[in-house]
Amino acid sequence: MAEARSVAGINIALTHDGVAVSYDQELLRDIWSAFSRSYRKRFARFKNHFKAGIFPANLTSLVATLGIVVLGALFYIDLTLGIVTLLRNWILYYIFGSGYFCHMMSLLIGGSLFWFILIQIMRLSLKFLLSYKGWMYQSSFEKNITQFTKIWFGILHFISKFEPTLHSFQGSLPHLPLPNLDDTLDRHLKSIRPFTTDDEYNEMVLLTEKFRKGLGRRLQRYLIIKSWLSVNYVSDWWEEFVYMRQRSPIMINSNYYGFDTLNMQPTHLQAARAANITWAALLFRRMIERQEVTPFSLSPKSKVPFCTIQYERLFNSCRIPGEESDTFRVFNDAKHIAVYCRGCWFKLSIHSGKRLLEPKELQHAFQEILDSDCTPQKGEAELAAFTAGERTPWAIARRRYFNTGINKLSLRAIEGAAFVVILDEEEVYYDENDPSKLDKWAQSLLHGKATDRWFDKSFNFVIFKNGKMGINAEHSWGEN
Known part of the structure; x- marks a missing residue:
């Protein structure tokens, strides 16, 4: 395989005056450039994933939440629903004592935890919102679109104003729904009917009913458990057995x-x-x-x-x-x-x-x-x-x-x-x-x-x- 240029090197030689090291400055620049670029990309990747992970909130909301928590503390009000009090009296007190530093740390940590909980509530609400499937059967340009779907589209347009990044919705997308066993088998029989004779179809009906009442039920239970533990119950198996x-x-x-x-x-x-x-x-x-x-x-x-x-x-x-x-x-x-x-x-x-x-x-x-x-x-x-x-x-x-x-x-x-x-x-x-x-x-x-x-x-x-x-x-x- 041909390349555009050769790679410079470091030479180490033993002389009468000791060990002599000669190097190419271009090599050092390349090494430093590769090192710095790698860590810049890692930091950027972490920042982007963090930003996507807290969507639709942002870091400004964290600062605002901490400010409101501190403002409430000035009036002796715990706006974190007891989180700050719990941290100060039962955890940080035994580490920092009862001084001013303990109080500020409890506000900082408690406010951040409260902000994190609010974000999870928002993301769960977003996941619940995206689980609606009625929009698939209605065009957003149709005149007979239902009022509920109009409101749903309006909420999505409002959320889009927060400038989501590529993976902002990834953790909020609904899981792939698992079809009902009876529906799957009934559709299978319906799909093969035009291609089979009466005898072949009747035999397939008997086999289907046997599967429905026996092995099918057990396999369906396994799929239900897997659907609870994964975002997509079929993707890993599909890639493994269909492709890999x-x-x-x-x-x-x-x-x-x-x-x-x-x-x-x-x-x-x-x-x-x-x-x-x-x-x-x-x-x-x-x-x-x-x-x-x-x-x-x-x-x-x-x-x-x-x-x-x-x-x-x-x-x-x-x-x-x-x-x-x-x-x-x-x-x-x-x-x-x-x-x-x-x-x-x-x-x-x-x-x-x-x-x-x-x-x-x-x-x-x-x-x-x-x-x-x-x-x-x-x-x-x-x-x-x-x-x-x-x-x-x-x-x-x-x-x-x-x-x-x-x-x-x-x-x-x-x-x-x-x-x-x-x-x-x-x-x-x-x-x-x-x-x-x-x-x-x-x-x-x-x-x-x-x-x-x-x-x-x-x-x-x-x-x-x-x-x-x-x-x-x-x-x-x-x-x-």
Whole structure:
């Protein structure tokens, strides 16, 4: 795998005058930059999660609550419903005594606890509000919408004024409801009736009734218990048994593809198109990290929030093969993308110091890759074929041949990249008079040559020679 520049080093030598240490200042700057950037991101992530965790309140409300509690104490009124008194007389008194400091600490801690309790009440109320499902059967633009639903939409619009972040509603969304066993079985019988003969249907009715009165009841009780202990009673099992334990190739069977716009083309320059789509994706990644994406993206007018957990697995992620079951791994902070061009894999840095590369800088980097005369190492051009085949052989090969040395580092560079960009050598077209051209485009996006798409990656941008593009995406990360 090729990289843009070599890594500077530290040299230690033993001389007659003692130990001599020589170092490259650029290396120290890179180390310090990586260290500081990592901790800045951790702090920002903590701040964003804290902000989302106290929504619809904010830190200003904490200051206001403490001020009101202190003001009440001046008039000998405990506005915290006894929390301050309990802390002062039964806990802090034995630590700090009965002085002024004990009194102030009890007000500070008691006021904060009271604020925290108020927040939990607000979030429980929000969860109760969002559990209403009647809006699904009424459009917010219909004239016959009920008064109750109008009020419900009005409350949501009011809450949206508090500027929620991406995950602000995540802890307040209602749990996935568990269907009634009888309803499920009745619907199953109704769904198979058109496809069965009378004898087959009657036999299925007998089997259904046997299941309804026996094993079905027991399994339903297990599901009820699981629904109490998890937000979504089916998501972990669905991912595990539908996706991760699937041993057949995920190419075609699981991965999906997406087209570029058919009748519009911003540029015919492959490097320019790759640069712009890369830059736009990185800006969106930064918005996700800062939780600047609105939680109303699916319903911006009605302001109904949706589950946003899948955003966390969109970038810096990869499906890892296992002999019996795969896993899905999200890497902390990818500072590069993986680029495939003419059989060679490249590791392209996306930062210059503390900033993201601009589109023109990315275009220059992509053009250098396109103009390079690099020759693939033995097996490099076909490396991605592992991800196109059966999962168990890929897991065995990964354990045997990619566990140490340069193979391990190169594999880590691809799997740990923000995403993959494929600079395809082919040209694709859309012609309304020739459907075969669109078929060729779709086939290339779906499977390519089976050796030039990293199917385990969350998604691959495929940029064709004439500036057209598309995407190939792994399916499991977006199912929750």
